[in-house]
Amino acid sequence: MPEIVHGLAGLAQLAAGGRAAILCATHRLTHQLRQAHGHAQGAAGLARWPALETATVAQWCAAVIRQALLAGELPVELAPRLILSATQERALWEDVIVAAEGLGGGDFYDHAGLAAAAAEANALIEAWKLRLPDDAAAGDGETARFLAWRERFRRRCAEQRWLEPVRGLEWQIDAIARGAWRMPATVVFAGFDRLPPQEAKLARVLAQRGIRVVELRMEMEQPGAAGVLACDDRRGECRAAAAWAARMLQQTPGTHLGIVVPELAVMREQLADLLDEALQPGALAPARAEAPRPYDFSLGTPLVREPLVRTALELLAIVTARGRVEQARLGELLRGPCWSAVAEGDARHRLEARMREKLPPEITSGRLIRFARREQEKDGGLSVPRLLQHLEALHAWSAPARLLPSRWAQRFGELLAAAGWPGDRPLSSREWQARRAFAEALESLGELDVVLGKLGAGETVMRLRHLCGERIFQVEAGDAPAVRVLGLLEAAAEPLDGLWVMGMNEQTWPPPPRPNPLLPADLQRRAGTPNASAEVQVDFARLVQRRLLRGAPQVVLSHATTTEGREQRPSPLLAGLPPIDLAAPDDPLAGLAATGAMEALADSRAPAVGPGEKVAGGTGLLRAQAICPAWAFYQYRLGARALEEPVEGLDAMGRGTLLHAVLERFWAGRGFADLLAMDAAARTAAIAAAVIAGVADFDAAREDPLPPRFLALESERLQRLVAQWLEFEAGRPAPFRVVACEREIVLEIEGIAVRLVIDRIDALEDGRLLILDYKTGQVSAASWSDARIAEPQLPIYAALAAGDELGGEVCGAAFARVRLDECGFVGIAAEGGLLTKVAGIGDDAARKLFAGISSWPGVLEHWRASIAAIAREVGEGCAAVRFADEKDLAWCEVLPLLRLAERREQLEAPA
Secondary structure, three states: OOEEEEHHHHHHHHHHOOOEEEEEOOHHHHHHHHHHHHHHHHHOOOOOOOOOOEEEHHHHHHHHHHHHHHOOOOOHHHOOOEEOOHHHHHHHHHHHHHHHHOOOOOOOOOHHHHHHHHHHHHHHHHHOOOOOOOOOOOOOOHHHHHHHHHHHHHHHHHHHOEEOHHHHHHHHHHHHHHOOOOOOOEEEEEOOOOOOHHHHHHHHHHHHOOOEEEEEEOOOOOOOEEEEEEEOOHHHHHHHHHHHHHHHHHHOOOOOEEEEOOOHHHHHHHHHHHHHHHHOHHHHOHHHOOOOOOEEEOOOEEHHHOHHHHHHHHHHHHHHHOOOEEHHHHHHHHHOOOOOOHHHHHHHHHHHHHHHHHOOOEEOHHHHHHHHHHHHHHOOOOOOHHHHHHHHHHHHOOOOOEEOHHHHHHHHHHHHHHOOOOOOOOOOHHHHHHHHHHHHHHHHHHHHHHHHOOEEHHHHHHHHHHHHHHOEEOOOOOOOOOEEEEOOOOOOOOOOOEEEEOOOEOOOOOOOOOOOOOOOHHHHHHHOOOOOOHHHHHHHHHHHHHHHHOOOOEEEEEEEOEEOOEEOOEOHHHOOOOEOOOOOOOOHHHHHHHHOOOOOOOOOEOOOOOOOOOOOOHHHHHHHHHHOHHHHHHHHHOOOOOOOOOOOOOOHHHHHHHHHHHHHHHHOOOEHHHHHHOOHHHHHHHHHHHHHHHHHHHHHOOOOOOOHHHHHHHHHHHHHHHHHHHHHHOOOOOOEEEEEEEEEEEEEEOOEEEEEEEEEEEEEOOOOEEEEEEEOOOOOOHHHHOOOOOOOHHHHHHHHHHHHHHOOOEEEEEEEEOOOOOOEEEEEEOOOOOOOOOOEOOOHHHHHHOOOOOOHHHHHHHHHHHHHHHHHHHHHOEOOOOOOOHHHHOOOOOHHHHOHHHHHHHHHOOO
């Protein structure tokens, strides 16, 4: 058993007693120990002191062997030609598996995932000395396939005198055992809950060579005061931990705290938001997004998630694809700040919005260049000369079919520079570090030269993306933060003043077994390999929990009582620990309110519409105001709107516009009598002529003409749809003539200018008017009797527009539902029999809808009053988030601005 020392004091004694090497379980711990040692020496008043020699086991063994080779103490011919890096090993496994299975780039297999599992299985065999059954290679099971891959892998390594990392470390340890060169007097193992087999072998070898072997434990010798806290759910755990940290720091400034999270990668974003809210609320402002935080996460994020790196990878992927690219990918690049000229940002955003409206979902880079040039010529405010220069560089780039990865790395760097990456703005500290990390990832492509040889451009970009996905990016921080957020298996470099351990539920602690799928499960269980069985996980969890309980004088272990609506229980390993009830921190806002120093204001009133101010939006404005005033304010007064989604062919709105155009063409100069006078052949011919003319006009107005085959299919659909609709109209009970189609009118309602386009106005024989609005989807007139009319379009036409404009009396309003499955009218009229199946105001069906209104003038007056009241709200600046039913917001374009989730949380919060 190695000698055990505790804490920084013990570490300082070891360092002062002579040359000592500290071998750490993680890269992060090597940095933390050096930093903690430096701070301790500085606090002791020492101006100069020797730096602490820290490294991981693999780093230290490699350095020892390298020094022995350089000094001639180890014959070069005995050494392998190359010990593969993790990147090289993974690439070689993937290459072997693809060749063995006959897989290609287009297969649905996860090549990288298979390679990772194979590398892990091979490492288990080598490190744990597993002996597979003699018949394991027979058959076609997973183990047999893996052993076939392993045979190929070992053959490739033997041919080149390579060793993968696990065998390379084994060779290094054996060389250290045989070597006679000088070694440090003391070797310290730090951060290990238990030594894995190879690390344990190294400890034995060192002890046999007379070297002092020490185990450093940073936790306290005795456990602290611990208790268990039950929280409602996982978010409640995060919120409670953040509040605890804020309270501890407020009570004792300078305190160092830890929060341990088992599923740190999953909970990171949620916990970061709540820590910001509790510890540094000012950081929530966008301008403070990269301000230093009083907390730090031990686990970084994949480099590929950094916007600067994601942009570079997208540019490379788009160029090497050499074909049509999803417009969404190009749009994300145009919207982002990590490429081309920042001064052209607004123009690029407008260009992207127009792309969505006018271009198909997939386009080529050449098509984008031509479109951007044309839009720039049409709109002087949309000037993007630098963007066009960079697009041209991407479009003109060419490369040979295959190159070594190191040569591709050079070419990619040149291409990105020519294409304007990472933009011309100053980079923040985080972005600068991300750029440096990406440069290192590019450089690491060179490691694949010896393993894979020449590759195509597309495959190299894919491998670069994998490298960036596997590389963890951690922003370099300055001084040690007040709060450290750690994973379960990480040890802090020094005991903390307080520790909170989250996620202590039975399904996560102990962690569930996860044996390697390529090896027999019973073999792993018998050997006791990591994650092999429940027994292994329990034993390991007890070791980790022992360390955690000694990590601080005060330890809180929390668990959730529910997860996604399912009841959860605490981990059985918490048995025997007392429950605790942490008092919620005082709410500073509540204290201010109690003293009268804070006034509550309902911030739902926007500036009133001023004299001369124009508010555009037509009936859409009044509809949004009736449903939710904030919707109307954001979309129509501030001009926010959702970007269009590009579609192949026509979307629902395009099909509706085309139908309007065809029906307008058909009814030009015609009425009910003309329709009835046509025989089947004449009606078919008239419809065909209207379809041809309407489709031609519609297609001519498009940026890209529709394909002829698509136009033929759409024309055929319109022919059938219009024929069915006209057959329905021919059965209308009252003769009519069409007096207007697509009639544009501008009204002023309570000082708000409203532009209207009435689809169709029919005149009956007595001169009265019917207002019709074509619809191809589901429609309802149920809100027409409400105080807030959610579908005000036809009521506005009927009550305020058509009669005054045309000098006639309006006697009915209805949606004309033009659908292949069901044609019909939905609306209300002065009396029955004016439109097919449309009730009159005196009918029973209408009385149920319009309770308390018994006459047609009463209906019109109700509409006028309701619409006027809604228009007055717009003019007065009413912009509250208020609605009757959240389902009514289904088509709201500014839904994120309403912040419904936050509103819901505030309303549901306990008083």
